[in-house]
Amino acid sequence: NAGVTQTPKFRILKIGQSMTLQCAQDMNHNYMYWYRQDPGMGLKLIYYSVGAGITDKGEVPNGYNVSRSTTEYFPLRLELAAPSQTSVYFCATAREGGELFFGEGSRLTVL
Amino acid sequence: AQKITQTQPGMFVQEKEAVTLDCTYDTSDPSYGLFWYKQPSSGEMIFLIYQGSYDQQNATEGRYSLNFQKARKSANLVISASQLGDSAMYFCAMRESNTGGFKTIFGAGTRLFVKA
Numbered sequence: 077n078a079g080v081t082q083t084p085k086f087r088i089l090k091i092g093q094s095m096t097l098q099c100a101q102d103m104n105h106n107y108m109y110w111y112r113q114d115p116g117m118g119l120k121l122i123y124y125s126v127g128a129g130i131t132d133k134g135e136v137p138n139g140y141n142v143s144r145s146t147t148e149y150f151p152l153r154l155e156l157a158a159p160s161q162t163s164v165y166f167c168a169t170a171r172e173g174g175e176l177f178f179g180e181g182s183r184l185t186v187l
Numbered sequence: 188a189q190k191i192t193q194t195q196p197g198m199f200v201q202e203k204e205a206v207t208l209d210c211t212y213d214t215s216d217p218s219y220g221l222f223w224y225k226q227p228s229s230g231e232m233i234f235l236i237y238q239g240s241y242d243q244q245n246a247t248e249g250r251y252s253l254n255f256q257k258a259r260k261s262a263n264l265v266i267s268a269s270q271l272g273d274s275a276m277y278f279c280a281m282r283e284s285n286t287g288g289f290k291t292i293f294g295a296g297t298r299l300f301v302k303a
Contacts, residue, residue, distance in 0.1 A: 107289050118193075118278060118295040126289055135292065166232065168291075173239070175222055176280070176291060178232040 082179035089157040097152040099167030107170040108150040112163040157186045193294035208264040210279030218284040221262040226276040
């Protein structure tokens with residue numbers, strides 16, 4: 077079982093570029109989440125999804141977009157990257173009433 | 188509004204002693220869950236313990252216990268017999284079940300240092 081797989085693990089972007097962070101899970105969990113963690117800080121919720129076709133904004137959604145066409149995949153799109161989006165991004169899944177299972181994180185630097 | 192507060196940026200504890208990490212929360216949802224996670228310097232998120240809002244007893248998992256005081260809206264983590272490997276960041280998190288659409292948010296974290 078792979079659990080939660082995030083790609084890429086590292087990426088450097090130039091200001092204004094766009095990219096998609098991929099998240100895939102094989103646990104058949106309905107709930108999926110994207111968080112960002114700035115250095116020395118806590119996790120901030122960007123977007124979350126309670127099932128295929130359903131997404132909702134979290135605490136810090138500006139500058140990001142998501143889609144959830146299937147249970148397994150929950151990609152996070154960054155449009156017009158800015159230095160403020162330099163962070164570590166975590167994808168997580170959960171079953172109802174259960175704990176979050178995290179991917180290993182994707183470290184993004186915007187220069 | 189859903190809110191999680193951890194007021195201790197850093198804590199020191201002597202090896203083999205117990206330590207309490209504070210967490211307070213705010214929610215209007217009667218159904219919610221509280222979680223604690225550990226993040227070592229390697230960066231992964233490790234689930235430690237869970238407490239549901241309707242659970243009558245405090246949760247325990249090995250050396251971890253959750254001191255759940257519902258009326259005070261606090262969910263403190265107690266680590267007994269601290270070990271050097273417990274040095275890490277610790278995050279409290281809350282998920283609302285009814286009104287929040289299972290949105291899960293985290294506190295700012297507490298960095299624990301275990302001294303030999």
